[in-house]
Ligand SMILES: NC(=O)C1=CN([C@@H]2O[C@H](COP(=O)(O)OP(=O)(O)OC[C@H]3O[C@@H](n4cnc5c(N)ncnc54)[C@H](OP(=O)(O)O)[C@@H]3O)[C@@H](O)[C@H]2O)C=CC1
């Protein structure tokens with residue numbers, strides 16, 4: 001079995017060594033320009049088109065992250081990049097669920113305990129206890145309730161917050177109120193105080209967090225964008241912060257990354273920023289998942305994690 005690997009920034013040598021350990025029977029190599037030698041599996045992130053095009057013998061392509069938007073947008077421009085019938089897999093969880101839980105819980109608690117207000121008071125040496133917020137006024141709404149959204153919902157339930165989610169299909173997560181489909185988006189937004197985005201980037205979700213959506217949230221709402229920058233209309237977010245509809249935002253992802261130095265988001269006092277680190281690929285867990293999945297394919301089984309090209313995630 002031959003495996004080719006391409007990632008523009010990962011430590012390729014340590015991945016090759018790790019994969020070799022997980023799959024001793026395989027020959028694992030770094031893909032380099034001009035390599036047309038046979039391969040059964042390809043592990044990729046932002047792959048050059050020529051790495052995959054024409055490789056009809058592939059039994060699977062693995063995206064080395066959870067989101068497959070970059071590979072699918074390339075596929076749109078170069079439809080022959082993924083030969084027909086070759087399944088595309090993505091990383092499901094592999095350690096990202098816990099990272100998303102840490103990020104979401106810490107920020108929700110930061111807002112709930114009014115640490116943003118106390119930080120602002122500190123700038124003015126102002127010693128002033130504030131009214132406490134009540135959990136019943138702090139409904140958390142998850143846009144996207146899949147592998148990561150579902151785990152974030154579970155962690156916030158454990159902290160006693162009212163939690164609701166919105167997805168394409170109805171969910172049955174204990175304690176979480178589920179809304180599904182475009183027709184229930186309004187009901188989902190109505191009363192949501194903290195909006196957490198964990199949707200995939202698809203034609204249906206681009207620009208979904210816009211002025212019209214923000215207007216439907218509870219007053220003094222908060223936005224936590226953990227998914228993709230293109231989901232959020234940044235100018236609409238700034239306007240909603242400045243007109244008082246939104247109290248704060250924390251953003252991990254941006255329409256342009258790195259976020260340009262002249263972006264007004266950097267300077268806004270009620271916007272917190274992290275550089276797309278909400279959940280990173282954990283090599284050991286990712287390699288174990290890939291090895292397990294390859295073994296399932298080799299046995300003729302149907303593994304989890306296959307991307308639906310029809311739905312785009
Ligand atoms: N910032 C970061 O560091 C990271 C960001 N991400 C981002 O997080 C995203 C989510 O990851 P993951 O949870 O694994 O993905 P999943 O595919 O497991 O979940 C996606 C969720 O979105 C829902 N959804 C998709 N399209 C629509 C729609 N049109 N309307 C309503 N709901 C919709 C799905 O509904 P249904 O369940 O019904 O299918 C599902 O609940 C990734 O696509 C990636 O972009 C991921 C990792 C790290």
Ligand SMILES: O=C(O)C(=O)CO
Nearest residue numbers: 065066067279280281
């Ligand atoms: O896995 C993903 O989709 C990511 O965004 C990783 O940073």
